[in-house]
Amino acid sequence: MKKGFIFFISLLAVSAVFTFSKYGLAQEINDYSSDFTIELVPDNPRPDQAVSAKVISYQFDVDRSEINWILDGKTIAGGQGKKTADFVLPSLGKESILTVNIVTNQGVKTSKTKKFSGSDIDFLWQANTSVPAGYKGKALAGRKTYVKITALPHLYSASGAISRSNLVYDWTFNYKNLPDDSGAGKNTLLIRLNDMGDYVIGVKVSTKDKRTSFQKYLHLSAEAVLPKLVFYADNPLEGPFYGKALGNKITLKTKDINIRAEPYFFNNEDGKTTYRWSMNGKSVKSGKKPNTISLVSEENSGQARINFEMEKEIENNLQSADGGVNIAF
Incomplete structure (x- = not known):
């Protein structure tokens, strides 16, 4: 009698483990397997710019999943395997929200959102190279040339446009921080292109309380510029x-x-x-x-x-x- 009772308890334990594995652990795997990214072209779009977006996932079959694209509350594309969508962002100062809702081929619901603040940064740059007086083009930068870069931000919060006098600038050069050139009101940067090749200049503009910020990059090249x-x-x-x-x-x-x-x-x-x-x-x-x-x-x-x-x-x-x-x- 004791042996039969022990055997019955063991079956219940095995059944409990099996039930947990089927419905608990599998759900965790499905959560992980529903991960995806939204790729944007251009990767940092500005207001009034046309954008192409694409869903990319290595965890589930995108072509066999139900995908719906929602921009500012309106569906702009949807259907099975609808992994791309094209849209135009609103004008400067208007926030926009893109939401992608997916039901994967495994039946798991997942969603991601991207926000576009409506902010932007204009870059003005001038190389210290020779051009004739009245030249309407740009003085281009070659090797060993100094370049002056000015950032003109258009930063917005929920209450409207933010004055440039209240902004802090954090500069990077080839993704390296430039603390000496950064700070409140420092919207200009002087760099030297010592070698031939491509250079990436970045600036993050933020309010003093850091509640609102925007970052943008400028790409310069000294490769093909010859006197x-x-x-x-x-x-x-x-x-x-x-x-x-x-x-x-x-x-x-x-x-x-x-x-x-x-x-x-x-x-x-x-x-x-x-x-x-x-x-x-x-x-x-x-x-x-x-x-x-x-x-x-x-x-x-x-x-x-x-x-x-x-x-x-x-x-x-x-x-x-x-x-x-x-x-x-």
């Missing part, structure tokens, strides 16, 4: 005609011409600089400025090749460019 020379006709009274560069070949319609070789994207720091003009392979003197030359044609017709070379060395970094113009007279 160059552009040739212009240079009028002694009016100056160079920057509106139209001289082509590779020109025909001289007057007896004389003044030519200016304008350097673009050379480092503006002080350094050893050399200039060389040549005509048909022979050295000639420059004009009043080392990057100008004055030419007077003879009565006989002919042609000449005018060349100019410029080199500048700063801290063992040599920059150089050359070019020329074929002149028919």
Whole structure:
């Protein structure tokens, strides 16, 4: 009788363990297996920007799961395997909420939410390189060039726009903190691109109580930026005609011409600089400025090749460019 009673108790224990394993432990595994991420392109969208979102999971079969996309309370996409959705964020200052509800192929419900604060940061940057006066483009940054970056944040809270005078700036350079350049009101950063390659500058802007913040990154590259020379006709009274560069070949319609070789994207720091003009392979003197030359044609017709070379060395970094113009007279 005792043996039978012991056997009956053992069966109950085994049954209890089996029941717990089936409904308790399996539920925990299902919770873990329902994990997913929402991938955004661009990864840090700004207000009024079109966004493509995608569900990614290595824990369940996305293509066989029921997925619903909800933006600010309105369903924008849904259905089995609907793993992508496209939408446009509202204008600056308006918060937006994206919710993704999923019933996995295993029947587990899971959900994730992404909030878009409606804040943004504009970056203004200028490299310390040479461009002509009135140049409408941007002075580009090459190797060993200093770059000044200014952050102009548009930060919002539930009560509206936040004054820039009340913000704290935390800067990073290639994901390394820059405590000496960070602090209240420090919205500018001066960096030097010492090597060729890509650089990532980040700034996190926050209120003094840290309740509201926004972070953004700026990508700069010194890889493909090389100095160059552009040739212009240079009028002694009016100056160079920057509106139209001289082509590779020109025909001289007057007896004389003044030519200016304008350097673009050379480092503006002080350094050893050399200039060389040549005509048909022979050295000639420059004009009043080392990057100008004055030419007077003879009565006989002919042609000449005018060349100019410029080199500048700063801290063992040599920059150089050359070019020329074929002149028919």
